[in-house]
Structure formats: C-alpha cells, structure tokens
Amino acid sequence: AKGAGRNRVALYDEYMHERHNYLNRRSAELIDVVDTDALKYFFQPTMDLATGAVIGFETLVRWEHPIDGIIPPDHFLPLAKDLGLMGALDLLSMTAALKEKRRLTLAGFPDIKMAFNASPELLTHPEFINRLIWGVEAGNIHRSDITIEVLETTNFGEVQETSSHAAIIGDLRSAGFNVHLDDFGVGFAGLSHLATLDVTGVKVDRSLVKDILTDPVSQKIVRKIIELSNDLGLCVIAEGVEDQDTAAELGNMGCNVIQGYWLSRPLPQDCVDDWLRQHIQ
Ligand code: C2E
Ligand code: CA
Ligand code: CA
Ligand code: CA
Numbered sequence: 001a002k003g004a005g006r007n008r009v010a011l012y013d014e015y016m017h018e019r020h021n022y023l024n025r026r027s028a029e030l031i032d033v034v035d036t037d038a039l040k041y042f043f044q045p046t047m048d049l050a051t052g053a054v055i056g057f058e059t060l061v062r063w064e065h066p067i068d069g070i071i072p073p074d075h076f077l078p079l080a081k082d083l084g085l086m087g088a089l090d091l092l093s094m095t096a097a098l099k100e101k102r103r104l105t106l107a108g109f110p111d112i113k114m115a116f117n118a119s120p121e122l123l124t125h126p127e128f129i130n131r132l133i134w135g136v137e138a139g140n141i142h143r144s145d146i147t148i149e150v151l152e153t154t155n156f157g158e159v160q161e162t163s164s165h166a167a168i169i170g171d172l173r174s175a176g177f178n179v180h181l182d183d184f185g186v187g188f189a190g191l192s193h194l195a196t197l198d199v200t201g202v203k204v205d206r207s208l209v210k211d212i213l214t215d216p217v218s219q220k221i222v223r224k225i226i227e228l229s230n231d232l233g234l235c236v237i238a239e240g241v242e243d244q245d246t247a248a249e250l251g252n253m254g255c256n257v258i259q260g261y262w263l264s265r266p267l268p269q270d271c272v273d274d275w276l277r278q279h280i281q
Contacts, residue, residue: 041096042266046259049251056113059097060266090122102139115147123168143176153187173198206240226253
C-alpha cells in the first residue's frame with residue numbers, strides 16, 4: 001500500500017508536470033496567436049420574433065489550432081484573461097465585427113446589424129473607443145447598427161470601477177452605439193444594473209431560456225424579465241433557443257428577438273451570405 005501511495009504521488013507529480021508544460025505551451029501559443037490569423041470569427045444570426053426578419057449577427061471567436069482543431073472560446077478565454085490578453089483579443093473581435101458589417105453592406109445586405117462581446121478588459125482598454133470610432137468612420141458604418149454586448153457580471157458595482165465601466169457605457173450610448181447586457185439573469189445584480197446603466201437591451205441567458213417549457217420557475221423568471229424590459233423600453237433577446245416550441249412560447253411572452261440553434265448555429269464567415277440569401281424575405 002505504501003508503494004502504491006508513493007506511486008500515486010509520483011503519478012500526480014508527473015501529471016502536474018505535464019499539465020504545467022501543457023499550460024506553458026498553450027500560453028506561448030496563445031500569445032503568438034494574437035499576431036497570426038489563427039483566430040477565426042463565426043457569426044450567429046438573430047431574428048425578430050414578430051416579423052420573422054433577420055436582424056443581425058453576433059461575432060463569436062474560435063481558435064483554429066494547427067493540431068487540435070477548432071478550440072471554443074470557453075477553453076481559451078480564461079487563459080487569455082490570466083495572461084492579460086483579453087483586451088487585445090477583444091480588439092481583434094471588434095475589428096472582425098466591423099469588417100464583417102462593412103463587407104455585408106458591400107455584399108448587398110446593408111440593414112444587417114452586428115454585435116460583438118466586450119470583456120471588462122476591452123471596456124477599459126485605452127484604445128477601445130478610439131478604434132471603435134475609427135472603425136465605424138472608416139467603414140462608413142451607422143453606429144446604431146453596432147451593438148456592444150457587456151456581461152451582466154462585469155464589476156459595475158465595485159467602487160473603483162463603477163465610474164469607469166458605467167461611464168464607458170454612457171460614452172458608447174452618447175456616441176450612438178447600442179449596448180446590451182449579456183447573460184442576463186445569471187448574476188445577482190442584473191436588475192439593479194437596469195436602473196443605473198444606460199443600456200438598450202438585455203440578452204436572457206440560455207440557462208434560463210432552455211427550461212421555460214419544463215420548469216415553472218425558469219418560466220416565471222423569463223416572463224418577468226421580458227415584462228420589465230418591455231416596460232423600460234429595452235429590447236429583449238433570448239439566447240440559446242433550440243426549438244420551435246420554445247420560440248413560440250417566447251413570442252407569447254412578448255420577447256422581441258431570438259438567437260439559437262433553432263434559427264442557426266454560429267456560421268463560418270464564408271457561409272454567411274448564402275444563409276442570408278436563404279433567410280431574408
Ligand atoms: P455568449 O455571449 O452567451 O454566446 C452564446 C454562446 O452560446 C455561444 O457559444 C453560442 O455558440 C452558444 N449558443 C448559441 N445558440 C445556442 C443554442 O441554441 N444552444 C446551445 N447549447 N448553445 C448555443 P460560444 O461561441 O462557444 O461562446 C461562449 C462564450 O464565450 C460566449 O457566450 C461569450 O461569453 C464568450 N465569447 C465568445 N467570443 C467572444 C469574444 O470575441 N470576446 C469575448 N469577450 N467573449 C467571447
Ligand atoms: Ca454574447
Ligand atoms: Ca463616415
Ligand atoms: Ca450566455
């Protein structure tokens with residue numbers, strides 16, 4: 001038994017060593033990735049529930065790894081955050097979003113809106129607002145066609161950060177951009193943010209949306225979020241809608257916009273035009 005114990009320790013050490021190497025290698029690769037074109041951007045559409053019209057796309061990053069294939073954002077964004085790369089990565093996502101918006105206009109889809117995800121690191125990045133303004137000017141993009149998705153869990157409440165994050169959202173709004181609170185209903189401060197932040201919409205998190213047909217509590221919460229958002233004049237987007245029945249129920253509840261596999265999975269850039277041609281009325 002003693003031997004087995006020692007073995008386990010040795011195995012554990014080996015495991016930790018491997019893991020350490022793995023993380024070191026991944027970190028080095030991730031730092032390089034910011035300078036290569038290994039990051040790919042997928043675009044997932046949103047639809048107006050009342051009219052069935054396609055409204056726009058959300059930009060979602062993937063890492064196309066030469067050996068491991070496509071790595072989803074949940075697998076490398078936390079590492080990027082630890083490495084202090086989040087702001088840099090999100091500047092790239094923002095640029096990809098503006099480029100695609102511009103490309104869509106030239107391809108004959110001028111009314112399609114574009115959204116991108118903004119980490120707290122992007123919001124406070126010294127280049128953020130300048131590059132955003134520069135990008136829309138250079139691309140001749142209407143600011144009202146651009147939506148910045150800000151996590152509900154962003155630390156708006158922290159004394160030191162309050163002014164910065166809330167003020168940046170104020171700046172974005174006065175510059176004419178849309179700002180949506182993302183993953184709404186998951187954090188604890190969502191409702192209070194609605195009172196203090198000047199946002200244009202909320203995205204109800206998939207964890208609530210997915211159970212509205214089976215779980216009465218999820219249904220009540222989503223119903224109330226939609227009611228409150230409607231009262232406040234905010235756009236409500238339900239994310240993670242995977243079937244027709246959920247979409248119909250959300251419509252009954254007064255939800256404005258849906259996104260999810262039922263409409264479409266996130267699309268690689270070269271599939272966007274074909275998808276639009278098939279879905280635009
Ligand atoms: P999110 O902003 O809540 O984006 C929605 C996520 O749900 C996406 O995952 C999307 O592919 C997935 N999804 C959409 N519809 C459905 C559905 O019907 N069913 C299911 N099961 N999933 C659905 P993805 O692309 O893996 O992104 C995960 C998260 O990573 C995003 O969640 C977002 O928080 C973050 N993220 C992605 N790209 C970026 C980026 O460029 N910058 C930042 N800061 N965050 C990003
Ligand atoms: Ca989002
Ligand atoms: Ca212009
Ligand atoms: Ca979400």
